Amino acid sequence: MHSSPSGHRPLPRRLILGGAAALTAGAALAATAPRPTRTTAEAPPPPGPASAATPQLLLTERQSPHTLVLAYDLPEAVTGHSGAAALRALCAAWTRSLDGNPRAALALGPGALHRLPLNAPALAELPPFPGDRLDPARSGADVLIQLCGAEGPERLAEAAAALDRRAAGLLTPRWRQAGALPATAPGETPRNLFGFKDGTANPAPAERDRIWLTEGPYAGGCHLVYRRIAMDTAGFAALPTERQEEVFGRRKEDGSPLGGSTEQDEPDLYAKYPDGAYVVPATSHVRQASPRQDGGARMLRLGYGYQDGPGDEGLVFCAYLRDPEHFVRVQRRLAEKDALSAFTEHRASAVGWVPPAGPDGVPVF
Ligand code: HEM
Numbered sequence: 001m002h003s004s005p006s007g008h009r010p011l012p013r014r015l016i017l018g019g020a021a022a023l024t025a026g027a028a029l030a031a032t033a034p035r036p037t038r039t040t041a042e043a044p045p046p047p048g049p050a051s052a053a054t055p056q057l058l059l060t061e062r063q064s065p066h067t068l069v070l071a072y073d074l075p076e077a078v079t080g081h082s083g084a085a086a087l088r089a090l091c092a093a094w095t096r097s098l099d100g101n102p103r104a105a106l107a108l109g110p111g112a113l114h115r116l117p118l119n120a121p122a123l124a125e126l127p128p129f130p131g132d133r134l135d136p137a138r139s140g141a142d143v144l145i146q147l148c149g150a151e152g153p154e155r156l157a158e159a160a161a162a163l164d165r166r167a168a169g170l171l172t173p174r175w176r177q178a179g180a181l182p183a184t185a186p187g188e189t190p191r192n193l194f195g196f197k198d199g200t201a202n203p204a205p206a207e208r209d210r211i212w213l214t215e216g217p218y219a220g221g222c223h224l225v226y227r228r229i230a231m232d233t234a235g236f237a238a239l240p241t242e243r244q245e246e247v248f249g250r251r252k253e254d255g256s257p258l259g260g261s262t263e264q265d266e267p268d269l270y271a272k273y274p275d276g277a278y279v280v281p282a283t284s285h286v287r288q289a290s291p292r293q294d295g296g297a298r299m300l301r302l303g304y305g306y307q308d309g310p311g312d313e314g315l316v317f318c319a320y321l322r323d324p325e326h327f328v329r330v331q332r333r334l335a336e337k338d339a340l341s342a343f344t345e346h347r348a349s350a351v352g353w354v355p356p357a358g359p360d361g362v363p364v365f
Contacts, residue, residue: 053220053356053364055212058105059300059320060205063190064148065181067304067316068156069226070163071141071350072171074112084116087143090170092362094145094163102149102159105320106363107224107352112142118365120353121218126225127328130335131345138175138228138348146224146302146318153178177228177348179304179316189255189263193305193313194236194343196248197255200263201286203298210298211320212356220356222320225299225327228306228348231314236343247339249284257286283339289330297326314344324351 078086091106098104110123125140145163147156156178164173181190192198203210212222236244241252249267250257257267259279267286271279280287291298299321307313319327335341355365 053358055208055220055222056105056354056357056363057100057361058103058146058148058302059212059222059354060208061103062205063181063199063302064103064150065184065190066149066152066156067179067302067318068147068153068160069177069179069316069318070145070147070160071174071176072143072145072167073174074115074142074171076115078170079115081117084118086170087112087116087118088365090167091365093166095357095360095362097162097166098147098159100361102147102151102156104148105146105224105354107144107146107354108365109140109142109144109350109352111140113353119217120221120355120365123223123324123351123353126324126349126351129331129346131341132335132349133345133347134349135347138177139350141174141350141352143171144224144226144350144352146226148302153180175348177226177306177316179306181304192303192315193231193233193307194244196244196250196252197263198303199301200250200255202300207298208300210296211300211322212354213322218356222322222354223324223327224350224352224354225317225319225321225324226348226350226352227315227317227346229315229317230312230345230347232343232345233313246281246284247343249280249286258284281339283337285334285338285340288333288338293333294326294329297322299326299330314347320354 074083074087094106095104108118108120108123110125112118113120113123128134147159149156149159160176167173184190189197189199213219236247239247245251245258255263257265257280259268259271260266267280267290269278269280269287269290269292273279278287299319302318302320304316304318305313306316321327353365355363358364
């Protein structure tokens with residue numbers, strides 16, 4: 001995608017620097033970044049993002065098959081304008097050293113936004129939801145990065161190690177989570193660990209301006225909600241296919257909504273059988289998650305399967321959306337009414353502000 005319908009400037013295809021030059025420039029930047037210190041009296045924050053800011057590149061592209069989500073902590077001693085400057089310099093160095101391969105989306109957690117004078121909207125932690133069983137060691141972050149690439153887990157681990165080295169002295173790694181999609185023919189929707197096509201209703205690249213802010217000082221920015229969701233694959237597989245389809249509200253074989261005929265058909269949430277029951281069942285996942293229940297608000301789900309050992313498998317859920325309250329509303333409905341909830345358990349959680357990027361691809365905050 002070269003421009004969004006909202007009239008954004010063309011998106012940068014590549015970042016400015018390449019290869020060794022990027023590494024050297026990044027190292028120099030990190031080395032010259034102001035030392036973070038504790039300050040008391042704060043001056044007003046610097047002016048907001050440049051009008052040329054656009055969404056971070058990862059959000060405008062098709063999903064690639066591997067992901068690695070990295071979470072970092074910012075030590076409490078890092079505060080004030082010097083702390084903010086150090087974080088900005090690190091993110092610029094990170095962006096240049098990655099050079100678009102793998103793609104990355106950077107997000108800033110509520111703790112970082114609270115402690116540092118950054119150009120970003122206020123953000124609170126997500127509330128608890130019924131049924132959550134969150135592991136604090138795998139949850140929360142001051143800085144989150146979702147890396148996505150085509151080349152497999154080794155390449156992502158290598159990129160993560162380079163980010164860690166560059167962050168040393170400012171951020172400490174907190175947790176990380178890898179995920180992958182099954183091999184999928186080009187143009188087809190990948191299947192999740194329950195065997196259903198997952199991602200069908202995601203906004204296409206041309207409609208993505210519904211997931212980031214298009215006006216105001218934070219235009220081009222959005223939020224990331226991360227959840228590590230365990231899936232009871234054996235329990236779900238034991239259901240007859242017809243029952244599985246009622247749980248999702250879509251057909252297993254071709255992903256079409258119940259009552260529809262092709263995968264891209266919009267689920268008809270009003271259609272009923274003569275006995276009055278909904279064709280797309282009342283407790284089905286697509287009904288409860290439908291944007292129609294949220295005034296049309298959309299989220300981009302860049303989800304991946306994780307398999308971390310016997311009995312520990314599920315979904316690396318990463319959703320990009322304008323307002324985290326939208327996730328909160330959907331998740332409250334899912335926890336209460338979604339038939340899928342009997343087969344899933346949320347085990348970790350994090351939220352962050354995804355700043356827009358400047359013309360050179362560097363996040364602006
Ligand atoms: C393990 C947990 C989950 C699984 C296996 C799962 C799977 C699916 C599948 C198969 C679909 C239908 C195909 C598609 O449009 O992508 C779907 C749709 C959707 N899911 Fe999930 N999902 C999970 C959790 C969640 C959560 C936690 C949320 C948000 C709180 C969510 C939000 C959505 C949305 C917004 C849609 C599109 C609804 C529509 O526009 O028709 N899902 N999901």
